């Protein structure tokens with residue numbers, strides 16, 4: 001007997017599409033007693049939201065998210081709107097007893113995040129934050145290797161997330177498509193947008209980050225704002241680099257920018273242990289680079305594991321061995337983990353919930369404070 005999970009999606013932009021794809025695919029590839037139904041989508045433009053509902057198979061639509069969260073025929077709300085609306089929508093969902101799947105970052109800052117965590121945990125509602133990269137087979141394999149203790153003592157972690165799309169001084173800030181450049185809507189620049197992903201993966205693989213030292217830069221100081229038509233100060237961080245210490249004693253270096261000419265979305269990480277090292281690159285996402293110091297010296301070297309065999313994480317649920325998965329599968333896998341935990345709420349959760357995302361939010365807050373004060377900052381723990 002299957003239980004329908006009636007989804008209400010808010011926001012039909014980039015993430016609205018990746019999540020809609022996940023809802024339509026997950027039950028064909030992953031077994032669960034819960035089956036997501038595309039019950040309703042919400043957007044402010046009626047013509048566009050109606051067209052989206054038709055294209056992606058939603059049974060109905062709304063133009064006001066408040067109406068959506070009050071509907072009795074919705075079990076879970078998926079928040080795919082810009083960052084400044086996550087807290088308000090999530091708190092309304094909780095008041096209406098809805099499960100929540102919320103896009104990252106959890107909130108604009110730790111204070112908002114704390115309110116969300118307190119409310120959702122008090123209500124006992126299942127909750128997920130879409131830090132999706134951890135659900136790629138190669139990244140999950142890295143987690144399994146680290147969790148098995150195979151690296152021995154960990155010494156170093158390093159990660160980059162590089163883009164180049166904001167280099168032009170003519171690019172405006174704010175409004176549809178460009179809200180990421182407006183601190184009021186985004187909270188921060190690359191720290192909350194890109195480094196948050198690196199921090200989530202790092203904390204999942206290597207544990208808590210306890211202190212940070214950082215520098216940020218805003219290369220273009222003023223841009224025309226799309227909503228006011230005026231030139232206004234840019235207050236997001238265009239670039240950020242930070243050093244970090246983990247609770248396990250390892251050291252880290254993180255860098256993100258939207259000014260690395262030639263890079264569109266290059267996310268890489270490497271972790272170095274006493275016995276083994278692992279490295280991953282989003283542009284070759286099916287592979288995990290693996291170095292094992294335990295093999296005989298004359299055979300030692302970096303190998304490249306193509307994580308597409310039946311016994312690699314998630315891969316066996318898809319096609320035959322050797323074929324590739326892509327970016328969109330990470331969302332299907334995250335959703336599959338969420339559905340699995342609805343089937344068995346007592347089992348260990350393999351997805352980031354609000355509390356875990358609050359820990360990531362605290363690291364982002366500490367990074368921005370460290371850059372502002374030019375001091376090392378201790379990270380609050382969630």
Ligand SMILES: NC(=O)c1ccc[n+]([C@@H]2O[C@H](COP(=O)([O-])OP(=O)(O)OC[C@H]3O[C@@H](n4cnc5c(N)ncnc54)[C@H](O)[C@@H]3O)[C@@H](O)[C@H]2O)c1
Nearest residue numbers: 011012013014015043044080081082083103104105130177
């Ligand atoms: N997990 C990831 O890899 C990833 C990638 C991109 C974005 N995100 C996150 O997803 C969220 C959305 O980003 P995006 O890239 O999809 O943005 P987007 O601009 O493509 O889409 C945002 C959507 O929200 C809608 N919207 C805004 N305010 C609304 C309101 N009050 N009511 C209803 N709809 C509203 C917009 O019309 C648009 O459809 C952000 O929090 C972002 O940080 C996560």
